[in-house]
Amino acid sequence: MAIYSIHESKIKKLEETANQIRQDIIKMLLAAGSGHSAGPLGMADVFTALYFHILNHNPKKPDWPDRDKLILSNGHICPVLYAVLARAGYFPIEELKTLRKFGSRLQGHPHRGSLPGIENSSGPVAYGAGLAVGMAIAAKMDEKKHQIYCIVGDGEQDEGMTWEAINMAGKWRLDNLTFIMDRNNIQIDGYTEDVMPKEPLRQKYEAFGWHVIDIDGNNIRQIVEACQQAEAIFEKPVMIIAHTIPGKGVDFMEGKFKWHGITPKPEEAREALHQLRTLGGKIKSEHE
Amino acid sequence: MNKYNQTLDKNFRDKEKLIQIPTRNGYGEGLVLAGKENPNVLVLCADLTESTRSIDFQKEFPKRFIECGIAEQNMMSMASGLALSGKIPFVSTYAVFSPGMNWGQIRVNVLQNNANVKIAGAHTGISVGPDGMSHQALEDIAILRCLPGIIILVPCDAIEARKAVLAAARCKGAVYLRFAREKTPVFTSEKTPFQIGKAEILKKGKDVTIIGCGPLLYEALLAAEKLEKKGIEAEVINNHTIKPLDEKTILASIKKTKVLVTIEEHQIMGGMGSAVVEMLAKKFPAPVEMIGVQDRFGESGEPEELMEKFKLTHPYIIKAVEKVLKRK
Numbered sequence: 001m002a003i004y005s006i007h008e009s010k011i012k013k014l015e016e017t018a019n020q021i022r023q024d025i026i027k028m029l030l031a032a033g034s035g036h037s038a039g040p041l042g043m044a045d046v047f048t049a050l051y052f053h054i055l056n057h058n059p060k061k062p063d064w065p066d067r068d069k070l071i072l073s074n075g076h077i078c079p080v081l082y083a084v085l086a087r088a089g090y091f092p093i094e095e096l097k098t099l100r101k102f103g104s105r106l107q108g109h110p111h112r113g114s115l116p117g118i119e120n121s122s123g124p125v126a127y128g129a130g131l132a133v134g135m136a137i138a139a140k141m142d143e144k145k146h147q148i149y150c151i152v153g154d155g156e157q158d159e160g161m162t163w164e165a166i167n168m169a170g171k172w173r174l175d176n177l178t179f180i181m182d183r184n185n186i187q188i189d190g191y192t193e194d195v196m197p198k199e200p201l202r203q204k205y206e207a208f209g210w211h212v213i214d215i216d217g218n219n220i221r222q223i224v225e226a227c228q229q230a231e232a233i234f235e236k237p238v239m240i241i242a243h244t245i246p247g248k249g250v251d252f253m254e255g256k257f258k259w260h261g262i263t264p265k266p267e268e269a270r271e272a273l274h275q276l277r278t279l280g281g282k283i284k285s286e287h288e
Numbered sequence: 289m290n291k292y293n294q295t296l297d298k299n300f301r302d303k304e305k306l307i308q309i310p311t312r313n314g315y316g317e318g319l320v321l322a323g324k325e326n327p328n329v330l331v332l333c334a335d336l337t338e339s340t341r342s343i344d345f346q347k348e349f350p351k352r353f354i355e356c357g358i359a360e361q362n363m364m365s366m367a368s369g370l371a372l373s374g375k376i377p378f379v380s381t382y383a384v385f386s387p388g389m390n391w392g393q394i395r396v397n398v399l400q401n402n403a404n405v406k407i408a409g410a411h412t413g414i415s416v417g418p419d420g421m422s423h424q425a426l427e428d429i430a431i432l433r434c435l436p437g438i439i440i441l442v443p444c445d446a447i448e449a450r451k452a453v454l455a456a457a458r459c460k461g462a463v464y465l466r467f468a469r470e471k472t473p474v475f476t477s478e479k480t481p482f483q484i485g486k487a488e489i490l491k492k493g494k495d496v497t498i499i500g501c502g503p504l505l506y507e508a509l510l511a512a513e514k515l516e517k518k519g520i521e522a523e524v525i526n527n528h529t530i531k532p533l534d535e536k537t538i539l540a541s542i543k544k545t546k547v548l549v550t551i552e553e554h555q556i557m558g559g560m561g562s563a564v565v566e567m568l569a570k571k572f573p574a575p576v577e578m579i580g581v582q583d584r585f586g587e588s589g590e591p592e593e594l595m596e597k598f599k600l601t602h603p604y605i606i607k608a609v610e611k612v613l614k615r616k
Contacts, residue, residue: 065374113402120372120397129365130366133362134367134372
């Protein structure tokens, strides 16, 4: 995959942004007092790579018709979307702390129309997949060149409607459509394979006519290169299975399904921010 | 004579002279007209292209027709994505499947996104006939009425169905259109007004209001004519728009007549009658009889046999009128 080059300095910069996004997420969740922790932290690298390197978008013109569109199918990880949208310039960063509060534009699950940059209302998982397929078909009909990205969870692979959408995308050979799956192996009731087996995901998607790319979803270079590769694939929709560590960046959250739907207490948030600022104690932070 | 809406078909009193066409045919015709009027109009269907009459559109605009397979949840989700991209998708299948199987997608993907999706529910009511209870949609209005932001239209004949499709295509926002399978009398005309949110008075009267929607309204007209002979002047209202309800027209009628009978080919719980009496309970409580399906599922049979068994024909409307008048 060496042909898809991204300069090391750019990767460093994106990693720093992702770290900032993770700190934003911790602060938002602490202020909100409810919400989801593991998913947003695990997907911080994917969202950072998308909004700061991959997506063709313009925060000053959120309704620009030729923008790339990002559909969120697992709406509960919205703190990471809100954080990247704010950092990208869609709305003031101070507003992040209003997450889930009365009167806030940052609803508990995203609502299109409440906040610039939100492409779809979501919450119940799996609803975004078919919507993204519809957008990709519309773009094909109109001979538009923009890309449709859809972020899905691994838990929502349980839903029948997921496979209806996947089937349709295969039928239409939607090469303007890229899904990125947060393959973090957890859902509310436990580890995904215990709740309901998902594997073999690669073979399932390939059987439905998709091109599948497995990556380390916490590795910026791999994320960027996979998205670039996806754009270059013709005649097939692409599923990037991003193997992520839920709660990534905070050692006591990493890999634990209990952090799926809860938020840190003040002392836990302090410890989480300390770890992020010092990269797990490896560097001494200027913020200390 | 001038008690009657002057735009009705001139033969409306004589069923034999009226042409009989299913309202779903009006859907097919309306789609083609809407498609000619606006290139953004698309039609989606879930393996029922012929019987929903989506086939008319498919023949005319094959590139704007999307076959979705038997996957109604995805069909609705895709429609929302198409609508958010500027298209005007008409989602077509039997009402027992849509909204019967994709209510969540209508709620979140269509309405919470404010997506301009038109939903066509075919094969509603017990007049679906031999297919039996599983295929007779009697709950579609109830499950959609409670959703904020949706417009609900129930055309009374094929001509009105065509007008409703065009009106739905021209208006912005989610619309549900309800159609029937069986041939029913075409008793309105090209001249009969149709405006979303505006109930149409088919016959004026001072003693009782009969308010209904869909092809059953023809039975209401027959009942009203027979009631005239008994000296009872019934006002007949075509309440084709169940949401938003035309409170003004309905209230004016009930304030005059003081009592009403509601008629619909739907469960009496949560349907058009419910919408009317909920409003009246707040603004002008009045004695009411509700004709519809009385909290049970349908069954197999010829449509006319079922209409009789479920007491939806004009003799039962007359009985309901006589009953409600005693409470005046």
